[in-house]
Amino acid sequence: MKELEHDSRNNLEGLKGWLNPSRYGWERISYWFQRITGVFLLIYFIGHVYETSTIVNGQNAWESFLELTQTVWGHLFLIMVIGASTFHSANGIRLVFTHVGIGLGTPSRPDYPYSPSSLNYRQKSGIWIALILSAAAMYYGFTVLFGE
Amino acid sequence: MERHRILKESQIMKIHYITGIAAIFVVAVHILMRLIVPFGSSLEYDYIISNYKNIFYVFILESILVLISIHGFNGIRIILLELRQNKLWENMITIMTISATIALIAYGTRTIILANGL
Amino acid sequence: MNNSNKNNNNEKKIVLKIFRENTAQKTDSHYDTFNVPYKKWTTVLDALLHVKSYMDPSVAIRYSCRMASCGSCGMKINGIPRLACYTKISELETSTIECGPLPNLPVIRDLVTDFSRFFNHHKNIQPYIQSKDGVDDPDTEKKTFSFYQSPEDVDKYLQFSYCIKCGLCYSACPTVGTDLKFPGPQALSQLYRYFADTRDAAKNRLDIVDDRHGIWRCHFAGSCSKVCPKGIDPALGIQLLRSYMLGISKNEKKLAKKIEIQTDEENI
Numbered sequence: 001m002k003e004l005e006h007d008s009r010n011n012l013e014g015l016k017g018w019l020n021p022s023r024y025g026w027e028r029i030s031y032w033f034q035r036i037t038g039v040f041l042l043i044y045f046i047g048h049v050y051e052t053s054t055i056v057n058g059q060n061a062w063e064s065f066l067e068l069t070q071t072v073w074g075h076l077f078l079i080m081v082i083g084a085s086t087f088h089s090a091n092g093i094r095l096v097f098t099h100v101g102i103g104l105g106t107p108s109r110p111d112y113p114y115s116p117s118s119l120n121y122r123q124k125s126g127i128w129i130a131l132i133l134s135a136a137a138m139y140y141g142f143t144v145l146f147g148e
Numbered sequence: 149m150e151r152h153r154i155l156k157e158s159q160i161m162k163i164h165y166i167t168g169i170a171a172i173f174v175v176a177v178h179i180l181m182r183l184i185v186p187f188g189s190s191l192e193y194d195y196i197i198s199n200y201k202n203i204f205y206v207f208i209l210e211s212i213l214v215l216i217s218i219h220g221f222n223g224i225r226i227i228l229l230e231l232r233q234n235k236l237w238e239n240m241i242t243i244m245t246i247s248a249t250i251a252l253i254a255y256g257t258r259t260i261i262l263a264n265g266l
Numbered sequence: 267m268n269n270s271n272k273n274n275n276n277e278k279k280i281v282l283k284i285f286r287e288n289t290a291q292k293t294d295s296h297y298d299t300f301n302v303p304y305k306k307w308t309t310v311l312d313a314l315l316h317v318k319s320y321m322d323p324s325v326a327i328r329y330s331c332r333m334a335s336c337g338s339c340g341m342k343i344n345g346i347p348r349l350a351c352y353t354k355i356s357e358l359e360t361s362t363i364e365c366g367p368l369p370n371l372p373v374i375r376d377l378v379t380d381f382s383r384f385f386n387h388h389k390n391i392q393p394y395i396q397s398k399d400g401v402d403d404p405d406t407e408k409k410t411f412s413f414y415q416s417p418e419d420v421d422k423y424l425q426f427s428y429c430i431k432c433g434l435c436y437s438a439c440p441t442v443g444t445d446l447k448f449p450g451p452q453a454l455s456q457l458y459r460y461f462a463d464t465r466d467a468a469k470n471r472l473d474i475v476d477d478r479h480g481i482w483r484c485h486f487a488g489s490c491s492k493v494c495p496k497g498i499d500p501a502l503g504i505q506l507l508r509s510y511m512l513g514i515s516k517n518e519k520k521l522a523k524k525i526e527i528q529t530d531e532e533n534i
Binding site: 008009010011012013014015017018020023024025027028031034095098099100101104105107108109110111112114115116117118119123 | 289345346367369370371372373379380421422423424425426428438440443444446462485486487488489491492493494495496497498499501502503505506508509512514
């Protein structure tokens with residue numbers, strides 16, 4: 001499309017548009033969380049693969065790595081990772097179902113007040129369940145990590 | 149629209165969905181291994197080495213490495229592709245994410261192989 | 267409305283902030299503030315036209331039907347894309363109303379935006395029925411025919427056909443906010459409207475959006491359906507289209523039967 005080559009990025013919301021997801025409801029909030037947890041988990045994964053490679057350098061190297069991670073801040077960070085991965089997984093499963101058209105309702109003749117069938121309570125419940133599971137997993141992680 | 153692609157975007161997305169779902173199962177096993185003994189003892193050197201010598205667990209770890217690397221770097225590719233739309237940026241993102249995926253899988257596999265041999 | 271200003275005649279007033287910018291003259295953008303009287307039924311468009319009539323005629327706005335039928339008066343009202351004619355001041359429940367141009371579309375002047383990119387995305391998805399012409403169709407010797415579509419067939423695409431191209435969904439979409447090549451919810455749901463129509467026999471429709479900036483950049487944030495004033499639910503159309511592209515749809519598309527029309531003049 002020729003217009004796109006010279007197209008103006010004028011008035012694009014850009015990344016700033018991501019800053020206030022609550023103006024559009026729960027589905028936008030879950031999209032926002034899915035992105036944030038995804039990026040966070042990728043960064044954690046890269047760090048985790050690198051740090052756990054210290055095992056090949058022997059017991060001393062491994063134990064000095066543990067001194068870094070088995071701290072209060074290390075545990076708190078791990079709890080964030082647990083919460084992020086639980087939300088990302090549970091919400092991801094919900095998204096796989098919606099992306100194949102399950103749980104969205106069927107097309108019908110629209111009538112006032114024009115409530116969209118795709119933004120139904122099954123979807124909202126799915127998001128809330130993902131958030132609740134994430135909170136529960138974080139709590140369980142807290143009891144395991146700080147319980148000893 | 150450019151048509152010279154190795155994989156269609158629909159095929160890439162099918163891989164993204166499948167790696168995501170499969171990763172849930174293997175990561176769950178990985179986490180469970182830290183919970184079947186007291187958490188602190190599950191991180192001791194000897195216990196970890198014994199995990200690496202278990203061929204079933206080695207398979208699980210390698211699966212996690214491959215599945216999460218593909219899923220994660222494809223995700224970051226998608227996010228970055230949406231930010232800018234010019235040929236240089238898109239080609240750079242594609243090359244960097246594929247390279248990063250291969251590099252991380254290679255580095256992680258090195259750890260698994262060396263730890264298994266210890 | 268607890269925070270409204272009242273003058274001596276007990277007339278309620280609202281503070282209306284209007285975005286002002288002239289891209290042709292490269293003026294800096296700013297908001298002009300007006301105190302506008304309103305009643306229970308006053309819409310934001312009524313308030314804007316009051317400003318144009320009695321306070322500042324230079325305010326640029328687009329409007330036409332005043333009844334949510336033409337889609338011209340789309341703008342950002344208190345942060346959310348809405349139709350100005352369809353938004354009552356009383357339902358906003360705020361003491362200040364901020365009117366800005368629709369996000370994600372280039373501003374021409376004040377509240378008027380350039381819809382070229384939006385219309386181009388729509389054109390690119392081939393928004394017309396493509397079917398075998400009866401003249402070339404070897405199945406029939408008759409030159410004229412009609413399609414048979416049951417009410418159930420019509421229901422599959424009808425809600426998506428009510429699109430008024432107001433651009434609210436395009437403005438609300440988070441992907442459109444950064445990706446100029448993404449077709450947007452309107453174009454994608456219109457593609458589904460034609461794909462689901464049993465009269466359409468086009469074979470390459472799905473390939474148009476099987477692209478790294480195509481349908482796969484929709485992540486079901488649902489903002490499009492949230493703001494659509496006509497109940498089209500573009501998010502539903504896009505996910506249903508995606509299910510076909512993943513090869514998992516539970517609905518198999520069957521083409522409409524053709525019924526001969528008697529054109530024999532003896533029968534007239």
